[in-house]
Amino acid sequence: MSTYTVNNGQPFPLGSSVTENGVNFAVVSEDAHTLILCLFDEEDNELQRLPFIAKQRGIWHMEVLGLKENQRYGLRAEGPFEPEKQWLFNKNKLLIDPYARVLTEKLVWHADQAAMTEEGELHLVDSAYCIPKSIVKTVLPAENRPKRVNVLPSHRALYELHVKGFSQQLPIDDALKGTYLGVISKEGLAHLTSLGVTTIQLMPCFSFANERHLEELNLKNYWGYNPISFFAAEPSYAQQDATVEFQKMVDGLREAGFEVILDVVYNHTAESDMDQSSVCYRGLDNAHYYRCADGHYLNFTGCGNCVDTYHSASIRLICDSMRYWVEVMGVDGFRFDLGVDMGRTDHEFSPKAPLLQAILQDPILSHTCLVMEPWDIGPGGYQVGQFPRGFLECNDQYRDTIRRFWRGDEGIIPLFATRIMGSRDYFHKGQRSALHSVNCITYHDGYTLNDLVSYHRRHNLANMENNRDGHGDNISQNFGIEGETDNTEIQSKRLNQQLCFIATLLLSQGTPHFLGGDELSHSQKGNNNAYCQDNETTWLSWQENDARKALQTALSSLMTIRKAYPILAEIYLEDDPLYQHMDADHIEWLNQFSQPMSEGEWSESERDYLALTLTSADISNRLWIVFYREDHPLNVPLPKNSENIEVLFQTPGMSIKNDTLQCDYRGVLLAKLA
Incomplete structure (x- = not known):
């Protein structure tokens, strides 16, 4: 009874x-x-x-x-x-x-x-x-919440941060290490503020679980891309109350001047394959929450299941979850893991998919920062540049091309130019701004920037999958020795290469994404899939050294310059209908003689030098950007009509002497001409 x-x-x-x-x-x-x-x-x-x-x-x-x-x-x-x-x-x-x-x-x-x-x-x-x-819990927005930071799109720069990895080894009180509150410690905020980035991209904070095979191997899901709840905050990052402490973290970041977006996983759940856990969605409504056909799951995520985002219950669940994290928990936007699943209809991708349209018409969600990972592993799963306006998109084409250029691959110059100018082959003129392209050199799933210049092969044995997991082709370069070395010449080359990567990223058209820890020269010892390494492999080290100082200085300096000259992020070209209502800026491509690039020079397979000038419509700013990837000295005359030159940024091998650019070895230079 x-x-x-x-x-x-x-x-x-x-x-x-x-x-x-x-x-x-x-x-x-x-x-x-x-x-x-x-x-x-x-x-x-x-x-x-x-x-x-x-x-x-x-x-x-x-x-x-x-x-x-x-x-x-x-x-x-x-x-x-x-x-x-x-x-x-x-x-x-x-x-x-x-x-x-x-x-x-x-x-x-x-x-x-x-x-x-x-x-x-x-x-x-x-x-x-x-x-x-x-x-049963009534969760309300925090009182006196700081207002959302209004980030100019041309200023936006994303910094990818793992809550535990960022704060676990910070020199802070032990009780704060690895926690939401540790992120907003005095030391944590001081570091983030010094970089000049605008947007903190938090890696997953939904309550998540370990996969069965990780439990059996006594490993942990460290990244968090295995959610069981779309509403509950991950408790392991909290001292006591995960909900309250997550809200405090977001409010603290806002108070410090940051926009905060949350990496969310709406494409699959921790219930995995059909014969594994039945702890929520599977037991309640399996046939409607998950995509299936002929008695089997459609595993477009590689994680055992994928959420049926074409069904009304899932659409409502996801939109309700997003509104909760915005209105109650305080975030300013989202980065969507394996976002193509969110854009699938019955099975195929469509930019008019009901979930995407539901988000874009929502009066709350449509005003947030929305970043899409535009692929999954299902049929038609690669959709870079195909999402509707309103979504920024991670651009792996940019990543791979920039890596190939600095590695010295042949025949890459035309593609390199396309990438640094906003990847207009994907984000087409007249349709989308170059700012829709989220450019990155590194991401959490892959090498860190340090490892990108230190390892030729992946070193993932600690993951206990016989080194089979993770990408096999990383487009990396170790400069002669695999891994750590005491050779000072190689160390110098590696640091310079990292500086070239950072400069290229922040001098490219589009929205830059920076992997947290790269500015610290953090290494994962060659592990390019450290999702299960909850240890010093992934926890950032805060030890002071010359490399860290150089990288942090470069990042913060370039961020200041980028904000001062918005043309570096978005240029208004006269042949782009998107900007037909505005006065046009001007771009000119130059060779190593500071003459306009000829058609034949564009097709040279071994070209190592490329420069361009960006001139604002009102002629108040004329910027000269130089990329040189060879390690042999090269002298370049200054561009014509440049009686005065102000160097804004240069890597160590670049200098202006006697009205000549002297390139001692590979590097990047940005100068203002007058």
């Missing part, structure tokens, strides 16, 4: 919400025959099972009178168990509320969480003992 009184309640809002007389619960499960609310005490003893008494439009709902804030609960769904039809209902499996704001603990994989046995039969073991409980 129930000790609780219930009534129909309301279908919205989804999840649990405190009412005047109790708590309202609303959960999507279109195919379940019965949905059951399970109440728990603080010792995780199951107190009561209450069947939902109302259902409309696939939403089960009821109000339970007398319940209060902080009540622990879970769900059980009864229905058909027919895996070939994607029905995996199993009342023995306790389920997390997809809309739960807070969970009692971090999810840890256990074999008893599976809905089916290895033989494909119904798994009869009750999983409540190994499932985090959802908590």
